[in-house]
Every structure is written in structure tokens, then in C-alpha cells.
Amino acid sequence: MVTVVEKKALYEEFMQKARRIGEAAELEAIEADHNSTISQRIADIIREEEIHRLILPKEFGYPQLDWRTFVDMVSTIGYHNLSASWLAYFFSVHNAWVSYYPKHIRDEVINQGGFVADVFAPIGEVKPVEDGYIVSGRYNFVSGINYCDWVGVGAMMQFEDTDKPERVGILLKVSDLEVVKTWDSLGLRGSGSNTLIVDDIFVKPDAILRFSKIIEKSQPAYEDFDQDYLFYNTPFYPGFYVGFAAMAVGGAERVLDEFEKHTAGRVRFSGINEKDSPTSQRVLAELKVEMLSIKGLLSEYITMMETDKGGAYEGAKYKAIRATIIEKCTHIGVKALLTLGGHALLKGHPVELFTRDLIAVGTHITSLYEDGILGYGRHLFGVDTKIQG
Structure with missing residues (x-):
């Protein structure tokens, strides 16, 4: 009975968080539509409510939501403002793929506290160099990039253990890249889904995430992982x-x-x-x-x-x-x-x-x-x- 009560309390806590974000974004809906982005204030509220922390392995010390609570939270924000829901969802779920990286990388990204964006269309060019790779590409539709510190970008790469190229994600710091404000859309204008320029950025091999390995098995490559984590199950x-x-x-x-x-x-x-x-x-x-x-x-x-x-x-x-x-x-x-x-x-x-x-x-x-x-x-x-x- 205690577990049921605790789950109900946790559920209501996150619905309150969702309503706070959604109602604030609703008040700024016309402004966000005009500016093609949510405001810094809305981004700050999402951060204050720690929405970007909600789908993380337990090692980071935040509540792990079940799928139904997570879905209802996203829906509740969406009831008030879809652009805010789009970004709150992305800022939360993007930590999921970060959780497949080696410990030193996931610790750096998650403990730093910044939002994570991604655009995994495999259009990047990757060149091998000593100790790593050089990555270049122009990526459109990078939602929430205005407020992100990290981004994952897509490319095709050939590995020694496969006979054909495969799609990968490459983790980069946004401060090393150029953001071009190109977002002028019919809808979801508040998502600020601008263009990202990656120009000859060096990355180490451990910044490369092979999606084929995740598809084969939901669990990560390392052994000591959170058995209860949503995305590992x-x-x-x-x-x-x-x-x-x-x-x-x-x-x-x-x-x-x-x-x-x-x-x-x-x-x-x-x-x-x-x-x-x-x-x-x-x-x-x-x-x-x-x-x-x-x-x-x-x-x-x-x-x-x-x-x-x-x-x-x-x-x-x-x-x-x-x-x-x-x-x-x-x-x-x-x-x-x-x-x-x-x-x-x-x-x-x-x-x-x-x-x-x-x-x-x-x-x-x-x-x-x-x-x-x-x-x-x-x-x-x-x-x-x-x-x-």
C-alpha cells in the first residue's frame, strides 16, 4: 500500500511540473510563434523542474518515471503548448542515448547539467585521423539547439566488424559549432529547430555511438548497468x-x-x-x-x-x-x-x-x-x- 501511495504522489508531482511548464508556455505562445523559439524563461522553468533528468539511470539520483507517467507528463504539457511539450520531451529523452556511452562521457554530459539536442539524419562526413575522426556537416531541424550545451549528430561509418556502413551518432559540444537561425515553419515554431554547422570538428572514437548495437540489444555494452532503467528494458x-x-x-x-x-x-x-x-x-x-x-x-x-x-x-x-x-x-x-x-x-x-x-x-x-x-x-x-x- 505504501508503494501505491508513493507512486500516486510521484505521479501528481510530475503532473504539477508539467502544468507549470505548459501554463507558462501558453502565456507566451504568441510571442514564441513570432520569435520562432520559446523564451529563456520557459527553458529555465524546464530546467528548474528537472524535466531533463527524469529518464536517467538510477546512478544519477533522480526519480525514474514509468512509461505511463512519462507519457501523461508530455501530454499534459502538450495540452497547453505543443512547442514546449516538444522540447521538454526532447530534453528528457535525449539523455537516453547518452546513457549508452562509457561512464566518463555520460558522467560529463549529465553531471554538467546542460540540455542535449540531436539530429541523427546520417548526412555528416567523417574522416579518420590520428587518434580519432574529423566530422563535418550541415544539419537542419535541430530542435531546441538555442538552449543546448550538447548535441548528437548523425553520419554513416564503416567498422571492421561489419561488411557495410552503418548509422552512428556523434556527441559534440554546441560551443564548438555554429547555430544558424533558419527556423520559419508552419507549426511548432516555438521549437527553435534551427540549423547546425559542424566544420571539421575532431572527436575521439568513444564519442561515436553505434545504433546497430543498441538495436541488437537494449542493454549497453558495459556490464555494470541499471537493470531497472526504462530504455534498457x-x-x-x-x-x-x-x-x-x-x-x-x-x-x-x-x-x-x-x-x-x-x-x-x-x-x-x-x-x-x-x-x-x-x-x-x-x-x-x-x-x-x-x-x-x-x-x-x-x-x-x-x-x-x-x-x-x-x-x-x-x-x-x-x-x-x-x-x-x-x-x-x-x-x-x-x-x-x-x-x-x-x-x-x-x-x-x-x-x-x-x-x-x-x-x-x-x-x-x-x-x-x-x-x-x-x-x-x-x-x-x-x-x-x-x-x-
Whole structure:
């Protein structure tokens, strides 16, 4: 009974943290949209609440969240502001791949306390030199880079124990790099997903993370590791990507509440209250039921993560479920906007803002609906899709 009470208290503590971040970011939503980044104040609140510490091995002394608490926390922030949810999620989950590095590296990064960004598109050029490598590349869409001290970048490399190149992550200090402010997007404008220039930066071999090794086995290469750590006990990529679905659910729930509120207060030219219109009544019911199906899919996704403890798993199924969740959430935004009519189209209206942000979540490469559904269909017929989650 004590354990149950403690878990409830911990859950509520992190929901309060999420609400504090989300509500503060909501007050600055228009400003962040204009500036293409959250403010330093919001970044500081995320740091004060130690959100970036929540998914870490126990050796660092912070509470380890279970998947459902983590997902609900991301959703709660998303209910108030999707850009803040996007970054709080990233600043937390990016420590997961840091946890696969040797002790001296993970200690340096985590104990230093800075936020970590990443962009693992394998576009970097890596040249071997004495005692290490020289890395160069231009990386777009580096979310939260304005406030990060560390970043992981992607490249393809050939190793002696494999017969073909493989994708790797390379840990770098942001202070050694150039950040170019290029972010001017339809949605998620507050994410500050700018461009990063890596120009002939030297790295040692132990700064190279081989994702193929993580895919083979969720546990790290070193022996003395935290047996209870989330990412050591679930397929890496499904866990790494779950936040996209979580934030979309929070954003779609907000749209539903806004749709109901604005419909109740809307009067047509004819003088009829819109809440008495069969059209809006039907749309609200349809979208409410759709949200029930979305939450069911998200729960199934989490159950799969809790069940898959290592070895083979259905990566294509994870991706299809996640993409479907996000597609359905985006549909809720678009349908609500079109049903509310022109006043909801005005810049800064909550439904306009959240719908743009939901569309942006859906454009992420891990969220693309057509790719997810096609991949799962191919998988069901025995095709090796190589989808990792």
C-alpha cells in the first residue's frame, strides 16, 4: 500500500511540473510563434523542474518515471503548448542515448547539467585521423539547439566488424559549432529547430555511438548497468519516439475542449446558438469518440513497450500505431477548425495554433502516416521492412 501511495504522489508531482511548464508556455505562445523559439524563461522553468533528468539511470539520483507517467507528463504539457511539450520531451529523452556511452562521457554530459539536442539524419562526413575522426556537416531541424550545451549528430561509418556502413551518432559540444537561425515553419515554431554547422570538428572514437548495437540489444555494452532503467528494458526506438504520440494527444484534447467552448458561445447570423446545431453536435460526438480510440491505441503502444523486453520486436507495428495516433489527432484539429468557421482561422486563435502544431508533429519523419501504414502492411505479409520503430 505504501508503494501505491508513493507512486500516486510521484505521479501528481510530475503532473504539477508539467502544468507549470505548459501554463507558462501558453502565456507566451504568441510571442514564441513570432520569435520562432520559446523564451529563456520557459527553458529555465524546464530546467528548474528537472524535466531533463527524469529518464536517467538510477546512478544519477533522480526519480525514474514509468512509461505511463512519462507519457501523461508530455501530454499534459502538450495540452497547453505543443512547442514546449516538444522540447521538454526532447530534453528528457535525449539523455537516453547518452546513457549508452562509457561512464566518463555520460558522467560529463549529465553531471554538467546542460540540455542535449540531436539530429541523427546520417548526412555528416567523417574522416579518420590520428587518434580519432574529423566530422563535418550541415544539419537542419535541430530542435531546441538555442538552449543546448550538447548535441548528437548523425553520419554513416564503416567498422571492421561489419561488411557495410552503418548509422552512428556523434556527441559534440554546441560551443564548438555554429547555430544558424533558419527556423520559419508552419507549426511548432516555438521549437527553435534551427540549423547546425559542424566544420571539421575532431572527436575521439568513444564519442561515436553505434545504433546497430543498441538495436541488437537494449542493454549497453558495459556490464555494470541499471537493470531497472526504462530504455534498457524496451526496444530503443519505440521508446525514443513515444513522445510524439503523447504530445499529439495532449494537443488534440485541447482542441476538443476549445471546440466545445467556442461552439457553446457561438451564435449564427440567423440568431441560432451553434450548440443547438445538429452539425456541431455530431462533430463533437464524432471527435470525442475518436479521442477514445486514440487513447486506446496509445495504451496499447505502452503495453507493447512494457512487454517487449529485448530481442526481436515488431518495429513496423509500433510505427503504424504511432502514426495513426498522430494522424487522428491532426484530423481532430482540422475538423474542429473547419467546423468552427472563419473566426477560428484568425492568427493566435487556440484552434488555429494547435492545428498548425499538430500538422507539424505529423510531418516528422517518424510520424508520416502513409509510411507507417505501408510499412506495417508489408510487414504483415512477411516483407523485411527494416523499420526499427
